Amino acid sequence: MNILILGGTGVISSQISQQLMEAGHQVTIFNRGSKKLPQAERYEWLIGSRSDTAAFQALMAERSFDTVIDMISFTAQDARMTVDTFRGRTGQFIFCSTGAAYKRPFRTTPVQEDAEVLFDDPAFPYAYEKALMEQYLQQVIQAEGLAITIIRPSLTYGVGGANLGILRQNYNIVHRIRNGLPLLMFGDGKLPWSFTFAPDLAKAFVGAVGNERTFGQAYHVTSEENRVWDDLYLEFGRVLGVEPKIVHIPTELLMKADASLFAHLHYEKSYAGLFDNSKIKRDVPSFEVSISLNEGLRMMLDWYERDGHTVDEGKMQLEDRFAAVHSEWVRQMEAFGV
Template structure:
């Protein structure tokens, strides 16, 4: 089949494109800018179109002949942009992709939303009908696109919404790497009691779910939380990362509220100067936002089974950080970890 993946050079996009190509599909990836990943995708055999989902002409052009669309492109970590940028990419951009898909008769449209639309989960684990309470503009704009997806479903486009939990695994150069990098030093400062729930999602499990959503008659017009089998308290997560690295990590505790205040101040001070703050509210939320989800609906309707468990996923991820030079290859907390990015 001819398949369009927006955000194909991203962490999830690359893994999905690789799977699709290996299963014999003709893949076009729409991406924002040229880079190392675009070359990687071309080597895999995908076509890469450079352009933005905010540009309707580019979107219409790469929709040509597509039977399936995976819409993964999103403004996610951009710090030095006005909040309206998130709206342009995540809401208007999604509308553009839906409009073009509908106009060109695409068979299925899979929108990658986020579990973050549920914000802090008050009553864990949350199912899809739990309160929608996005906690920041990223989560808010990801949610605002969902009713637009449903609008196009009512117009006849077969749509499925997936709300992934915290994605990790080989290929992720940033998010979990921050945890690994800190744990590798042998000490992980914990702000708060460490009992906040966190729900990881190993990249291969997510790709499995995306592939299932591609099948005709599965999940039409529905939304699904996608996560690993188990959620964990963040202190346990840190210890499990330690195990995956062979590090017996020390976890001193500190109060969280000073960090929350500092996050707000840093963001306010840095933004006018176009600087990325060292800490900011979304990062601090990691210590205090409960994320634990019930994935029964995806199991029942899509046949989703998270194949890779936490300790195996963390071990594979640790191996990848070491083999790619993100972490020192030595299995000891005496070793120095370092970031490729410096």
Template structure:
């Protein structure tokens, strides 16, 4: 198989890249080259900014592919560019959308690919929906061979997956745990969530590559494991070897903050209970199984981050914001008790 990835070094795509190279795929990555230092041997690099359409068209003029996948497209105009670049050059075009595009709030906590797409809380999700609509139109009217993939919360060894964190990632929350500071959990922590290790996501994605039954289809790829947010934070604290000091804060209260955009990330996504039905993926890729249990994956992630200081990005601004929220709640409780 000959494939081209636009991106290829992110949380989701890096595991796919690694597994494809190990399987002998002829893989090209088209990106700016800023994160290519750790690429496995055998990957062909096309160094370019995908937004420079003329340059990319020139670089791929003599190339064609079995699969082209865009991991970094977020708006319809970026897919319009991809269509111009790759029409007639690929047997399958794969777009990475998002499970946050599904109906929010949900009419049923069980999510299938037939769940309506609608998210009034998050512009990111609405843009992904618009991207899907554009590609579906090209498939129906022009025969452009699309496959739409919807990941949910996918993680790797470089960042601890969380519900509430600042702009510098998740390390500051882990640091608060290590310092026995209160850690914010949105809501009462009992809503169900699904987290998928990127190595498991890669198995499902690779099974869809070159799969004639996936053309024209939309498929989500997630673990079958459901956990509460309380369990998630307890797992993280356990991996760090500390006792969790949790403070539960209403998602609506957090979303009212002008400091961080929790309206989209919480009300439009993580504050809702979701259980994914992966039956469609398993029909298309019968061998698929997510085998990394969350507690096992989190332990691997925490160990990697503790051993690699470059992943420990301090976020003092977020730390102070957490203290402010916790103190505001404590003051409110005191006032009610008087």
């Protein structure tokens, strides 16, 4: 099949691009040209900016594709531009949304797509705008019957990603564990969660391509290994052979310290992140999750060490400050009854 990916070189979309190519599809990637993939010559590359609507539509004016996969729509306006550009010139749209677009608290646990409603609080713009995007797409599906598939990743890690850890401190986690420095965790660290890795998630996108059972449907796709948040650091410690030191601070206090940095914890991750994959498995029978948390973190460590990552000094200092505040709080509480 002839497939266009808008994005195509990000943490998730690079895996989609590679798996589609390996499956024998003809893959065209549209991006700004700042990133390439291994074996770049196997892909067709279209260079430009989605923010320049006129130039984008002119570039695509004579093109048609069996499937258009949009990984870079974050608002209803973004999605509308994609639909308007390719209406009548593609057999299917696949849009990447997010598990954050579900309204909290959930109605079901594990979460089932068709029992939930969408996020409605503009205080967390990322989730709110993605929810508005989905609402627009559902309106188009109902009004025009377009073949649109929506896939909602939950928290997903992978090579090239900058979102690992509570502070999204990434390689700092390795550095702090190896050097006996404490790591910050929100709440008590016991909230259930499913940590997903990009190669597994990409299988769902690939399985949805040209799959009529997915037309007009929305799916979340996550790991099926039930963990708790502390496991993220504890498992990294097992990979490194060093037991990590974890300090726990209530989410509401973290929000008071920096609402922008910790909004994702407050609005999205303060609720159990367990999702039922039955729907995607029903419509994409080949889909399976195979990467465990341990295997995924080994993949991340290999990437950090292969590419020579360095610590983020700003995040190091911030985490040290939180740890110091926690230590003083513990000291005061221990002396409270004396």
